[in-house]
Amino acid sequence: MDLGLTDRTYLVTGATRGLGFATARELVADGANVVISGRTEESAAAAAASLGERAVGVAADNADPAAPGRLVAAARERFGRLDGVLVSVGGPPPGGALDNTDDQWQQAFESVFLGAVRLARTAAAELAEGGVIGLVLSGSVHEPIPGLTISNGLRPGLAGFAKSLADELGPRGIRVLGLLPGRIATDRMTQLDALSGDPEGTRARNCAAIPLRRYGKPEEFGRTAAFLLSPAASYVTGVMVPVDGGALHGF
Numbered sequence: 001m002d003l004g005l006t007d008r009t010y011l012v013t014g015a016t017r018g019l020g021f022a023t024a025r026e027l028v029a030d031g032a033n034v035v036i037s038g039r040t041e042e043s044a045a046a047a048a049a050s051l052g053e054r055a056v057g058v059a060a061d062n063a064d065p066a067a068p069g070r071l072v073a074a075a076r077e078r079f080g081r082l083d084g085v086l087v088s089v090g091g092p093p094p095g096g097a098l099d100n101t102d103d104q105w106q107q108a109f110e111s112v113f114l115g116a117v118r119l120a121r122t123a124a125a126e127l128a129e130g131g132v133i134g135l136v137l138s139g140s141v142h143e144p145i146p147g148l149t150i151s152n153g154l155r156p157g158l159a160g161f162a163k164s165l166a167d168e169l170g171p172r173g174i175r176v177l178g179l180l181p182g183r184i185a186t187d188r189m190t191q192l193d194a195l196s197g198d199p200e201g202t203r204a205r206n207c208a209a210i211p212l213r214r215y216g217k218p219e220e221f222g223r224t225a226a227f228l229l230s231p232a233a234s235y236v237t238g239v240m241v242p243v244d245g246g247a248l249h250g251f
Contacts, residue, residue, distance in 0.1 A: 001232065002232075003030050003226065003227060003230035003231070003232045004230055004231035004232055005027060005030040005031050005032040005226070005229075005230050005231075006030070006031035006032070007031065007032070007033065008031075008032045008033070008081075008083040008084070008230075008231075009032065009033040009034070009035070009075050009079040009080075009081050009082055009083050010024075010027055010032055010033070010034050010035070010082075010083060010084045010085065010086065010229060011034070011035045011036075011037075011071050011072065011075050011082065011084070011085040011086070011123070012024045012027070012034055012035070012036050012037070012085070012086045012088060013036075013037045013060070013062055013071070013085075013086070013087050013088055013089065013119065014037065014038070014062070014088040014089050014090055014136075015034070015036035015037060015038065015047065015088060016036065016037075016038035016039075016043040016044055016046070016047040016057075017047070017186075017187065018088070018090075018186045018187065018188060018218065019088055019136055019181060019184065019186065019218060019221050019222070019225075020036070020086070020088035020136070021036070021047055021218075022218035022219055022221055022222030022225075023086055023088070023221070023222040023225040023226060023229075024036050024047075024051060024055065024222075025051060025219075025222060026219070026222040026223050026225070026226040027226050027229070028051045028052065028054045028055055030226060030230070031054075032054065032083075032226075033054045033055070033075075033078075033079040034048075034051065034054065034055045034056075035055075035056050035057075035058060035071060035074050035075045035078065035079075036048055036051075036055060036056070036057050036058070037057070037058050037059070037060040037062075037067070037071055038057060038059060038060075039059065039060075039061060040059055041057075041059040043057075043059075044057030044058055044059050044060075045057045056074060056078045058070065058071055058074045061111070061115075062087075062089050062111045062112075062115030062116070062119070063107070063110040063111040063114070063115050064115075065118060067115070067118075067119070068118050068119040068121075068122035068123070069122060071119070072122055072123065072126050082123070082126050082127060082131075083127070083130070083131055083132070084123075084127070084131055084132035084133065084134070084229050085119060085120070085123045085132075085133055085134070086134040086135075086136065086225060086229060087115075087116045087119050087120065087133075087134070087135045087136065088136040089111055089112050089115065089116065089136070090111075090188070091138075091148070091151060091188050092104070092107075092108035092111075092112055092148075092150040092151050092154065093108070093150065094147050094148055094192065094195060095147070095148075095149055095150065096147065096149055097149045099149075100149055100150055104150065105150060105153075108150045108154060109154065112150075112151075112154050112155075112158075113154045113157060113158060116135055116158055116161075117158075117161060120133050120135070120161075120162075120165060120176070124165065124169055124174065127174050128173075128174075129172060129173030129174065130173055130174075130231065130234070131173075131174045131175070132174065132175045132176070132177070132228075132229050133162075133165065133169075133174070133175070133176045133177075134176075134177055134178070134179060134225065134228060134229055135158055135159075135162050135176075135177075135178045135179070136178075136179050136181065136225075137155045137158055137159055137162075137178045137179065137180050137240065138151055138155045138180060138181065139180050139181070139182050139242065139244055139247065139248055140152045140155045140156070141155050141156050141159045141178070141180055141240055142180070142240075142242075142248055143248060147192075147195070148192075158178070159178050159240055162176050162177065162178045162238075162240075163176075163238050166237045166238035167238065170237060170238070175233075175234070175236065175237035176237055176238065177228055177236060177237055177238065177239055177240070177241065178239070178240040178241065179221070179224065179225055179228065179240075179241050179243055180240050180241065180242045180243065180244065180248070181216070181221055181243050181244065182210070182216065182242065182243065182244020182245060182247045182248070183206055183207075183210065183215045183216065183244070183245070183247070184215060184216040184217070184218055184220075184221050184243075185215040185216065185217060185218065186218055189215065193206075203215070209247065210244070210245040210246065210247045211245060211246035211247070212245035212246055213245075214245065215245075216243065216244070216245055220243070221243050224241070224243050225243075228241060
């Protein structure tokens with residue numbers, strides 16, 4: 001299936017590894033150009049080099065108010081256009097409702113929440129008809145996840161922001177959507193499993209609760225994200241799409 005991605009340009013944050021990198025790799029494989037961001041010049045450059053000439057890496061912190069403008073400018077300068085963005089941010093620190101500190105909440109709000117809002121607003125001003133804004137959120141949008149209180153607090157709010165933005169940008173032909181990854185086999189998921197003290201047992205119990213009985217692969221998420229960002233999904237907007245092997249219920 002031709003997704004219509006050839007020579008289109010996308011900005012993907014947090015894309016030096018994990019779900020962001022998996023998405024950038026799938027976009028490039030289908031002929032798109034990507035600007036990927038990471039926290040350091042070295043990590044961003046290395047990730048971009050592994051993707052080839054259609055990728056450029058830029059050091060950027062999602063909590064930096066100046067980051068959105070620099071990233072959009074990089075897309076314009078290198079590839080001459082911007083067709084969409086995918087906002088992917090590393091997960092906030094784990095912890096319970098009584099455990100996380102004010103500082104952890106504040107840092108996560110600046111990076112996970114306000115950083116995503118700033119980039120979405122900046123992209124909205126640059127995108128033309130056919131553009132798309134995607135946010136990588138979490139299954140916590142629908143079901144709180146034990147031990148991830150900060151994520152449970154911030155991700156649903158971003159989902160509400162995405163829906164509001166979709167309503168506002170729809171008349172301009174710009175789509176906005178969210179992706180809700182479940183348990184995907186990334187370094188982040190390995191870290192979370194390890195916190196239980198019994199990672200193998202935790203993984204087995206988690207898999208038993210997933211209808212497909214396994215964790216997802218990063219490339220499976222990446223292919224889904226690439227499709228949703230592509231012109232092939234041109235009538236999909238204002239929705240939250242679970243990529244979780246069927247773990248969420250109530251749909």
